[in-house]
Every structure is written in structure tokens, then in C-alpha cells.
Amino acid sequence: MSDVVVVGAGLAGFHTAAALRRLGHQGGLTVLGAEEHAPYDRPPLSKAFLGGSLTAADLALDDPDAPLDVVWERGVRVVGLQAGAAGAPHRVLLADGTDRRAEHVVVATGADAVRLGDHMPGAHVLRTIEDAERLRAERLAGARVVVVGDGFVALEAASTVVELGAASVVVAGPEERPLERRYGPELAASLLALHARRGVVCRGGARAVAVTSGADGRAAGVMLADGTHLDADVVVVGIGARPATAWLAGSAVVRDATGHVDCDARGATSVPGVWAVGDCARWNDEVRGPMRCAGHWQDALDHAATVAAALVGAPAPAVTEPYCWSEQHGVMVQVAGHLAGGERATVLDGSVDGADLLLRYDRDGEEVAVLGMNRPREVTRWRRSRRPRPVPTPLVAAESGPTRSLEDA
Template identity: 45%
Template sequence: MDRVVIVGASLAGWSSARSLRLGGFDGVIDLVGEEPHRPYDRPPLSKAYLAGDLDLDGISLLTDGEDASVTWRLGVRAVGLRERTVVLASGEELTGDAVVIATGTAPRLLPAAAGLRGVHTLRSNLDADALRAAFVPGARVVVIGAGFIGAEVASTASKLGASVSVLDAAPEPMAQVFGPEMAAVVRGLHGQHGVPLETGVSVAGFSSADGAVTSVVLGDGRELPADVVVVGIGVVPSVGWLEGSGVALDNGVLVDAAGRTSVPGVWACGDVARYPSGRAGGPIRVEHWTHAREHGAAVAKGLLGEPVEYDPVPYVWSEQYGVMVQFAGFVQPGDSVEVVDGDPADHRFVAAYKREGRLVAVLGARIPRTFVRLRRELMTV
């Protein structure tokens, strides 16, 4: 193997490239990225970077000297794949002995908001820059979606002095991740910090003036005044460029336990990949930072001739209103949950989830020692 083409210059793609070098690969690595920037950390985009506490250099994923280890092809999209040849929007074609798909995800959009100024999604540093400029003291901000991104953006906007409201269509946001009982605890952070949260509400459209949003129209006819709207209703895997390639797609790129796709020599990792998981009971696609890093490294091992059976315990963290919430594992309906340390009323607690008496997940806030102990136990189950 003399040349590897990696499509996607964020955490998963960069993790694959870095791991190939650490594993002794000395051939050519082409790293293709749609954005003009070299890899940077995305979680701070809704937190420290959005608040202005970090700049782009402060969230770079590269260490000194690493920038020379790959051939950078940035600011250009991949538009097609033929066997092991990647076609770029520029017309250039890159053929490798192996191709790694690490194109991640893109935010879901609301068609009714198309072309309206003041309506934002958050995926890139430029998105965060635009939001920071809009979150002026007193600005009326409506966040649509009470998942991780929505909650973190609401927290940061409130910190910057904006007047924030949060909406979610689900009656119990985050219940699929945390279960209904503990999801209610985490959601309580909004109210505790003076941010109204409405659940079970639909968005029917938007009102505007001179092309700029002025309010969010709800399904029941009410209107919420808004100078800024942030849409955080989830993401979709970025696979459109793979149509007709022969790569099997189903809510992402289907891969085996080592990260191989249905096309020989083509691999996939990170948010875009859907892999078989015995822990989850079937194929899953995970959108967490830790997964992107670890899956990228696992695929690199496979490229180097040491394929691994990838099926880790998922781990995610979220910082909201100054509280670090950590979660590991999978929760299914019917799982029992018990607070084993602290008090949820203080948002300082650890909760253990069990299924038929077996530990399957752990949720914690501000008691790291207990959380880490149970997470280690979970990883050995």
C-alpha cells in the first residue's frame, strides 16, 4: 500500500491519518476536506469557541510538525467515487490503494427557513462566528431542538446576555439517550438558569420582514418573537456524493466490524459509518467525539493489516450552564436506573442503569470519580 485517500478532514479522518503515521505507514496520504481549514475540534463550537474564549488556533487538532505528514486538499468537495478513485468538484481525481470515507454529517434543515437571514445551524467555525456576532445582550434567541447542540448553544447564548427560549417537538427530549427519568433531570438545567423550555411543540413556519426572521410560528398558531433562530434538530450522514458508487448505504455507510465497506479497498469511519454492534443489539451510527477518534484509529489498524473488531462502549459529554454531564453506554426502554451517588436536585450525581441486573450505562454530573469507576466497570462487561 503506497497511497491512501481520506475524504473528510475532521476528527475521524485526521485520526485515521495520524494513526497510519504512528503505525509506520510512510506512503502518500491525501486528506480531502470541504472546509478551507485544517482539522479542528468541533465540540467547542457550541461552547468555548462560541463564547469567544478560544480562537481557531486554540481548537486545532494538529500538534507542531504534523501538518507536513499529509498532502492537504482543502476547500474542495468530493463529488463521486469509482472503485478506489475519488472525484473532486475541481475535476481532479485521486486514486489510492485504499480510500477512507470520513465525511461525517450535516445539520438537518427546516425548508421553511430557506433564505431567511437570522436563521442558523451550527457545524463549522464560520457558523459559530456568525452566531457569536448575533448573540448580543438582549437579542431574542429561539433554539429549535433540545438535544446536545441545542442545549449547549442555549447555555452559551444565555451566558452572552441573550434572551433565550428552547423548543422541542418531542414530549421528552433526550429520553432516547438518558431514559425519561434522568432526561428530565438534565433538561431541568434550562429552567434553573432562567431559560424557558417548551416540549411537545411543532414549528409551522417563520414570520419575516425584509428577508430577516422576526418570529417563529408554532403549530398551535402562537408566535415567538425572534431576532436569531438556531436550528438544532439533528444531523444526516453526508453520503450524497456516494450515490452510484456501489458503496452500500443505509442511514450512513454500512461497514463491517473492521470498517470495510461493500466496495473492496474502501473503508469508512466516524459519524458517517454504521457498524455492527453486539452491545447495541444491531447496526448503529454514533455521533460522539470519542467515537470519531477511536473509529478512525481502528480503521487505520485495519489498513495496516491488523483489523480490529470495533464495538466500544459509547461515551459522550456535554457542558451546559457550567455543569459537565457525562454519559456512557446504551439505554433501552425497560432499563432500571438508580442514583448511586449525589443528588440530582443539585445536578451533582451519578446514576447507574441496569438490564436484568447487568450494568449497561452510567450518567454523571460533577462527581467524576464515581462516574469513571462505573465507566471502567461498564467497559469490562
């Protein structure tokens, strides 16, 4: 029997395993992953990998010269979890009818790209290496491209296909201006100006209802709710991601209404010995905001370090401010701090005309976040200035039952 089974061989799963070994865990460690690939980094999928300047080998997370001492099982889909009663091992159920037993199970199954209905003939999403390869294989030079969605991944895809020579790129998003609701009018105006300068048309207030196809089965465009049809040779759908946690249905692991696994501030779920990290998890974290939902690269790393520490009985790493970034048309957008909604933004420097901007966000008179466009130094300085805080106690899971560290087990 393995001491720890990690379900999901993505960023969070990989880093959980790496942190466990780094912290001295010497027991069995198995990582189960549905993909055939070794764990890889996803951010380049909409940027340099899609653009062709990185290969799949460049995305690999494990170091070929010093590989992790882990049993990797690739191409295996987990379909269920049976929690062990009274100290008995948990059973992780695989699609082939076999199981893996472990005292501790780390749920790291990430998220799946949301699709525009069940039928998206010839249209693309961006979540896996294969998705990016398929889009890259399209004849993008000279193509009319419609990108559905106005979040970071959609805007990055728009920027990369421009770079690849698309004849026209329309971003059809539900907001009047991209990312306005979350980050405010200043960033929205800047992004609009940036994309417009590169020839991308951001069509706001556009509710896409379907991808249409021609007689050849290829995507022919996108139908909007107001009856407008946006003609396209290539359609990319970037409307978000949904936690890949359906396999936990029927288990005692509590998920919220959106399917995220509910966790305390150390990643413990409602079932002792079951933990969750990365995009599939929602951590109850007082510093970063109550019931904060992950979805960014840095969250996956922070979760992994915290859960690994809990598993080996080490002190929890201090909680730092959330952080994420995006890159569009060569401009680095970075956000540090926690935006819960309703903050007021102030322009500290630069202007909203495009590629140079520094914003500060305040909530109830307190500075809570900064956003920089091409301002890496200022954002880094702000992150360093924020004192990491200890993980709050008591833990949610500790109230519903004992959490066992590997040392106790």
C-alpha cells in the same frame, strides 16, 4: 498514486491519518476536505468557541510543532467514487473534474446540520467554524433567542447564549422534556431544573415548522405546528445532523435508509478497500450494539484507530464502551455505555433537582450504562471497570469479498 485517500478532513479523517502514521504506514496518504480550514474540533463550537473564550487556532487538531506527514487538499469537494475492479485502484472524483486514485479509500465526510425546511431566513445552525462565527457576530446581549431542538447541541447553544447576555432564551423541542426518550425522566427532570434556574424556558411538545422573517430579512421567530408564533431576534436551529454521504450515490458502497455507510465491526464497507469512519458511518458492532450509529466525538476516534489498524494489518484495538459528554451552564453531563432504548434508570446518588446526579441504566437485569452530572470521577471509574472486548469475527465485509490490508496490497 496514493496508497490511502481519506475523504473528509474532520475529526475522524484527521485521526485516521494520524493513526496510520503512528502505526508505521509509510505509503502515500492524502486527505481531501471540503472546508478551507485545517482539521478542527467541533465540540467547542456550541460551548467555549461560541462563548468567545477559544479562538479558531485553539480548535486545530494538528500539532504545529510536529505536523502530520500527510498531503492535505483543502477546499476540494468530492462528488463521487468509482470502485476499482479486481484489484485496480479506486477513483475518487472531485468537483473540478479531476480524480485521485488509491488502493484504499476512507470515507470520513461526517454530517451536515439538518435545517428547518429549505428557507431559514437569518436563522443559524451550528456545525462549522463559520456557523459559530456567524452566530457569535449577532448582537446576543439583550436579544430574545429561540433555539429549535432539544438535543445536546441545542441545549448547549441555549446555555452559551444565556452566558452571552441574551434577554430571554426559549428552547422549543418536540419532546415534553429534553432528552427524555433517550435518557429517561431523571435526566430530563434534571436538565429542565438546571435550565430553568438559569432562566431558559424549555417549551416541550413544540413542533417547529418554519422560521419566519421580518421586512429586513432577519429572523423574526419560529412558527409552531399548533399555530403559535415564538417571537425572536435570533433563531438557532439545532435539530440534528444528517450523514454527508450523498456523493456516494451511484457507487457500490451500501448505505442504510438514513444515509449512513454500512460497515462491519472494523469499518469495512460493502466494497473491499473502502472504509468508513465517524458520523457518516454505521458500524455493526456486537459490543456496542448491532448496527450502531456513531455521532459522538469518541466514536470518531475509536473508528479511526480501528480502521488504521485494519489497513496496516495490525490487530484491531479492543472495543471499549461508547462515551459522550455535554456541557451546559457549567455542568458536565457524561454518558458511558450503550443505550439501545428501553433501559431502566436508577438514581445512585445526587438528585434530579439540577446539577448533581449519578444514574445507572439496566437492561434485562444487566448494568449497561451510567450517566453523571458533575460526576467525572464515577463515570471514569465505571469506564475503567468495563473490560474492553475483542472485535467480533467474522467480519461482514469479509463475507462479501476479501478485505485487503496495505500489507497484502
